[in-house]
Amino acid sequence: MISKIILELFSNYYASLFVLSFLASTLVPLGSEWFVYFLMGLEYNIIHIILIATLGNYLGAVTNYYIGIKGSSTIMHKVIRFNDKEIEKADKSFKNYGPIILFFSWLPVIGDPLTLVAGVLKYNFKKFTFYVLLGKMMRYVMIVLIARGIMS
Secondary structure (H helix, E strand, C coil), X not given: CHHHXXXXXXXXXXXXXXXXXXXXXXXXXXXXXXHHHHHHHCCCCHHHHHHHHHHHHHXXXXXXXXXXXXXXXXXXXXXXXXCHHHHHHHHHHHHHHHHHHHHCCCCCCCHHHHHHHHHXXXXXXXXXXXXXXXXXXXXXXXXXXXXXXXXX
């Protein structure tokens, strides 16, 4: 039953893009760029590609944020191994530079942990949403523009 649902989900390319973009924005080491290129090659609607990939990527970041909120003490002390002074310094930096930092949450390797740290530090969720969504959308717009340049 579950395998049938998974097969049906992945037979829909937009659903596959959403899931892949979601997972790529969590701490799972995946990338969604190749699938964006693939769908463009099949001439799928570029606006739909950007919106679906952005939404999936954003919701993956929200998942990291939520995990950060729920496991804040454990994550900061045992996983990231910050002491209280380092946590205070990180909190101050995040409050000062949070928008700039979160705009770049789309970057490979460092972007996903940034959204986790935003949750750990209980960064304002409205600001988190604005800057993460903006950054992730700009990422997919750039991917599409680069792909169009390559494909033409």
